[in-house]
Amino acid sequence: QVQLQQWDAGLLSPSETLSLTCAVSGGSLIGYYWSWIRQPPGRGLEWIGEINHSGNTNYNPSLKSRVTISADTSKNQFSLKLRSVTGADTAVYYCARAQNLGGRSNFYSDYWGQGTLATVSS
C-alpha cells in the first residue's frame, strides 16, 4: 500500500521560505508524477505543481516565481520550497501521487499525504 508521509510545517514569519518534504513508502517515485496542492482555511484546493522522477516539473503560473519542487529518488521523497511567504500562503499543504495513464494530459491523484498546516504570521 502506497503511503505519503508529511512532516509539520509549523509557523513561519513573512518573507521566510516554506520547506516541506513528502516521504513515499510502499512504492517508487519512478513512473509517476508527484504533486503539491494546498488549501487555505475554509477554502478550495489550489494546485501548486508537480515533478516526475526525471526532474521534469510543471508549476502554477501564479506561484512559479517562488516555487521549487524537487525529487530525491535515493530517499524516495520529494520536496516543496515556497519563498517569500506571506499570510496568503497560510494553508494546509498536501502532497499527492499523480498516476499517468499515457500522454501529457491523462492524470489523476490517487494517493495523498495527510496534509500539514503552514501558518504565516508575524
Added chain:
Amino acid sequence: DIQMTQSPSSLSASVGDRVTITCRASQSISTFLNWYQQKPGKAPNLLIYASSVSRSGVPSRFSGGGSGTDFTLTISSLQPEDFATYYCQQTYSSFRTFGQGTKVEIK
C-alpha cells in the same frame, strides 16, 4: 489558464436523493477530468477519473460523465457518508486546476 466552474457551490439534500453536480471548463478539455470527495479535516479522495471511470472500490452510486467543456458527477442515492465537498480537476493543461468545490449538506 483553464478555469473550472462548479455548480451549485452548495446544496442541501436528503438521504436517498439523486444529486448531480456540474463542472464546466473554460475551454475544451476532452475527457481529462477527475472528481474528488473531501471530508472535513481529511485529504481529498479520488472518485472518478477520465470523466467517467470509477476508481476501484468507489460505490456504484457515484458516476461521472461528459466531454469537452461540460461534465457531471451524479450520486444516484445519497448516503449519510456522502455528505462532503466535491471537487472537479482538469488535467488537460499542465497547469492542473480545480473547481471551487460543491458542498453537499444534509437537508
